[in-house]
Amino acid sequence: MLDARDILETLNMIREEKLDIRTITMGISLFDCQCDDPKKLCPRIYDRIMTKAKDLVFAGDEIQKKYGIPIINKRVSVTPIAMMLGGCSTDDALRVGKTLDRAAHELGINFIGGYSALVQKGFTNSSRTLISSIPQVLAETERVCSSVNVASTKAGINMDAVAEMGEIVKKTAALTADRQSIGCAKLVVFANVPEDNPFMAGAFHGIGEPECVINVGVSGPGVVASAIRRAGDCDLTTVAETIKRTAFKITRVGQLVAQEAAKMLDVPFGIVDLSLAPTPAVGDSVADILESIGLEKCGGHGTTAALAMLNDAVKKGGVMASSHVGGLSGAFIPVSEDAGMISSVECGALNLERLEAMTAVCSVGLDMIAIPGDTPAEVISGIIADEIAIGVVNTKTTAVRVIPAVGCKAGDRVSFGGLLGSAPVMEINRFSPVKMISRGGRIPAPIQSLKN
Amino acid sequence: MNAVVSVIGRDAVGIIAKVSAGCAACGANISDISQTVLHEYFTMIMIVDIRNLTISFDEFSDQMSELGKKEKLDIHVMHEDIFNSMHRI
Known part of the structure; x- marks a missing residue:
């Protein structure tokens, strides 16, 4: 028989903590x-x-x-x-x-x-x-x-x-x-783009995929942040355990929905992507999770460590909850789509360099970041090269989605509406990488690629 | 096959009777009820057997939320599988 406390917990997750299935x-x-x-x-x-x-x-x-x-x-x-x-x-x-x-x-x-x-x-x-x-x-x-x-x-x-x-x-x-x-x-x-990622804007149907497939992306930053707050004054091992348990529950819902959708549409079930995907809504923020772990503000010292723990615990909890895990699977840190990230940028706690460091330990990269409209193309290439190098050397996915908003300078705000949110335009390092970028060619694969 | 009917709202006389009547009208057989009243707010969870529904699950869900609107209660119907998935390994 179902337990009333379990039922109330699920209802609370959905109604108060904004648990949802982000995408089929x-x-x-x-x-x-x-x-x-x-x-x-x-x-x-x-x-x-x-x-x-x-x-x-x-x-x-x-x-x-x-x-x-x-x-x-x-x-x-x-x-x-x-x-x-x-x-x-x-x-x-x-x-x-x-x-x-x-x-x-x-x-x-x-x-x-x-x-x-x-x-x-x-x-x-x-x-x-x-x-x-x-x-x-x-x-x-x-x-x-x-x-x-x-x-x-x-x-x-x-x-x-x-x-x-x-x-x-x-x-x-x-x-x-x-x-x-x-x-x-x-x-x-x-x-290192994944070929079964259900999240936009990076989704495509990879060449090793079947004719048609259903992939599901779950969400639930609010649920994780609330669980950590409820855990109270505990040590970080307990925090990690709490995240794991919560990620398990969230992912089980993703698995259920994925199986149901696959059955209804008569299409094979591909993967569940375990990512914690924030939205601009208050309480649906990855930055909130990091702050609930004990940071004054996301972006301050300790942020990368907190995010590393979060990302790892989400995977460990989620992987047992689904028969097939794939896509990006981790924590997303898009700036414009996360009210907590926006607030951290606006108060000066979070800058581009910290975001870059954070991407070394989470599932994506520099995501939904508005930069000044007069940023030269070669500086954008430099930003891309740095971020991509982190992914290549660490054998993980990284990505860049920056918006050089035309006519905007650092401190302005751009608004895209809906899930894409709005973003403060961030200051960038203006020293030029033009010589390096114009050299072209290929940076050879790192030694860790030679695994055979 | 069960569904969970959750009812939240300001406490008043006859809530259980009205919700039960709503279930009965659709052929949903109540197999368990738990309820609490906290700070004037009434919370009830009903487990109902939906194997012999006289209408589709969709319609049952719609009718119950209509009843909720009429009685100023928040009524939701959810298939039990979501709870089983989340809380049972």
């Missing part, structure tokens, strides 16, 4: 759409997505009702579009981007991921086509998300791609200047 993401392979006529490519892609995902939103809504847990987003990720663009022009690429956007609108999903390329070792013609079209696609679509993997531990860092992505980020910001450069909020530069 359907991964769809587009390889069946390959054809040598660019004119036929778009209708094929559209039909494929609409056929596979036609019931996705309905299924999400049904599950939400059955279990009483909010399912915030229903999304689709597709095969990296660069792989579909053989023989295509930049205009063709733009048409594909618009096709994805149209499908997203028709399906009623808020994002579609996969306008992506993997160039860790070098460019193909089609990946060049895709990358050069990114600014225009992000400017002329609403729901398309783009990502580019520029490095891996096995391949090293493609510094030509790093240099180019600095330019692409700048162009994207310029083309969406009238909307606070929101295009950059939908563009992620990765190292």
